[in-house]
Amino acid sequence: MKNKPHFKIELKPFWADGTVKYMDISCSVGKPEIKAGQAIVSYCRNVVSIPFCKIDGDIISFWDDQGEIPAESHYAGVLSSFMEMVEWRAKRDTAGDIRYSYRVFPRELPKDYRSSPYFDFRAEEGGANGAGITFLAVPPQQEYCISLKWDLTSMPEGSRGVWSLGTGDVSIEETPNLMQFSYYAVGRMKSVEDGDFGIYWFSEPPFDMDKASNRIRDLYNYIAEFFEDEESVYRVFVRRDPFEKSGGGTALRRSFMFGYSAKVFPTVEDLQNMLAHEIVHNWPHIDDEPAGVATWFNEGTAEYYSVVLPHRAGITSLEQVLEQIEGRAAKYYGNALRALSNMELAKIYWEDRRAQVVPYGRGFFYLANTDSEIRRVSDGKRSLDDVVLELVRRRRRGEKLTSETWLELLEKELGYSPREKYDQMTEGTLIVPDDEAFGGAFEIEDDEVIPEGASDPMPTYKWRIK
Numbered sequence: 492m493k494n495k496p497h498f499k500i501e502l503k504p505f506w507a508d509g510t511v512k513y514m515d516i517s518c519s520v521g522k523p524e525i526k527a528g529q530a531i532v533s534y535c536r537n538v539v540s541i542p543f544c545k546i547d548g549d550i551i552s553f554w555d556d557q558g559e560i561p562a563e564s565h566y567a568g569v570l571s572s573f574m575e576m577v578e579w580r581a582k583r584d585t586a587g588d589i590r591y592s593y594r595v596f597p598r599e600l601p602k603d604y605r606s607s608p609y610f611d612f613r614a615e616e617g618g619a620n621g622a623g624i625t626f627l628a629v630p631p632q633q634e635y636c637i638s639l640k641w642d643l644t645s646m647p648e649g650s651r652g653v654w655s656l657g658t659g660d661v662s663i664e665e666t667p668n669l670m671q672f673s674y675y676a677v678g679r680m681k682s683v684e685d686g687d688f689g690i691y692w693f694s695e696p697p698f699d700m701d702k703a704s705n706r707i708r709d710l711y712n713y714i715a716e717f718f719e720d721e722e723s724v725y726r727v728f729v730r731r732d733p734f735e736k737s738g739g740g741t742a743l744r745r746s747f748m749f750g751y752s753a754k755v756f757p758t759v760e761d762l763q764n765m766l767a768h769e770i771v772h773n774w775p776h777i778d779d780e781p782a783g784v785a786t787w788f789n790e791g792t793a794e795y796y797s798v799v800l801p802h803r804a805g806i807t808s809l810e811q812v813l814e815q816i817e818g819r820a821a822k823y824y825g826n827a828l829r830a831l832s833n834m835e836l837a838k839i840y841w842e843d844r845r846a847q848v849v850p851y852g853r854g855f856f857y858l859a860n861t862d863s864e865i866r867r868v869s870d871g872k873r874s875l876d877d878v879v880l881e882l883v884r885r886r887r888r889g890e891k892l893t894s895e896t897w898l899e900l901l902e903k904e905l906g907y908s909p910r911e912k913y914d915q916m917t918e919g920t921l922i923v924p925d926d927e928a929f930g931g932a933f934e935i936e937d938d939e940v941i942p943e944g945a946s947d948p949m950p951t952y953k954w955r956i957k
């Protein structure tokens with residue numbers, strides 16, 4: 492760790508009324524040599540509709556060898572089409588190492604809030620958790636020797652600090668991007684841990700946490716093995732939502748967070764598919780268009796494998812698979828916006844919740860059909876798994892993957908161009924389920940549905956176990 496500059500992060504939460512009231516963030520960066528007018532740090536004012544924490548006094552203070560660095564915040568535009576950036580720019584050249592600090596408050600939820608991506612840093616009884624993207628201001632993206640340190644001197648005894656990739660104080664060679672897109676939890680947390688695998692929560696949930704932990708563990712082991720993963724680090728963070736429409740999950744690097752409502756009581760069976768979905772997200776991923784929204788491949792593979800892998804593992808029955816398919820059919824075929832193209836959906840993605848659901852179902856049914864097609868062409872010797880696993884292997888080697896990589900690998904399996912069907916899928920053409928989808932275990936009958944907000948019936952399908 493010699494040639495890279497250091498980036499030290501120290502997090503110091505303060506405890507009051509049974510939870511984290513605010514957190515001081517103190518950082519230092521090794522000799523960045525910022526020129527007057529350049530950004531010393533940036534942060535994401537808004538990530539897919541989730542705001543950055545309130546900063547005390549709206550001030551970040553900076554120092555270097557010459558004392559305080561005068562600096563000003565500027566709106567810096569939208570990055571990757573889903574992050575609104577703010578930069579703090581130096582008003583003079585800097586000299587030597589830089590230190591900066593600020594205080595953030597956990598997010599106060601707006602009224603009538605419902606589950607959204609779990610990026611926000613939020614407090615509940617016992618502590619606070621959230622993703623770095625909503626509380627970390629970071630130096631320019633490059634590799635650093637990053638160290639994370641927790642100062643728990645203003646926290647009650649027994650408090651801990653946990654990060655997606657490590658507990659307590661941690662060092663790693665990485666870019667600040669990793670620190671932003673990973674999870675942090677601090678407080679008097681409960682946990683189940685086994686080496687670098689852990690599950691962390693504060694309030695006692697209304698479901699059987701022992702059973703949930705075992706289920707997460709079983710799912711993780713099977714799914715990680717399927718995706719040929721040999722790393723042991725994986726962490727799951729749990730939060731209690733104070734609102735009713737909860738039950739969501741968000742996956743970040745080698746971790747995910749899920750929420751449950753304090754007002755409705757889910758069972759482990761209710762949670763099961765969401766847990767599997769978030770775990771699958773750790774592996775298949777392409778840089779797909781449109782950026783910043785759910786896409787057919789990333790959500791489609793999470794949907795597809797969250798249904799088929801638990802069944803292959805013997806965790807779910809065929810009846811449960813059927814239920815999952817029916818639920819997805821209702822959301823996709825019964826969606827008035829299902830004929831919009833992927834690009835059109837992205838435009839209204841954050842205004843219309845119906846638009847958010849379509850890529851999930853579209854990807855799910857397209858992948859299920861693709862699986863049958865590969866099996867048919869190869870006389871059952873090959874399947875969708877071969878394509879997806881090859882994508883996962885390439886990603887592990889650091890290759891950049893796009894929909895073109897998908898098409899190229901798929902063409903190799905099929906022996907003909909998959910582009911026409913692919914284009915139809917991205918343009919919003921109805922996906923008619925293949926009779927042999929899901930190993931031909933189901934009979935599929937034509938049906939009709941009148942989607943919410945539409946007046947004419949549209950085709951849908953009834954699934955029955957053969």
Ligand SMILES: [Zn+2]
Pocket residue numbers: 768772789790793
């Ligand atoms: Zn997902």
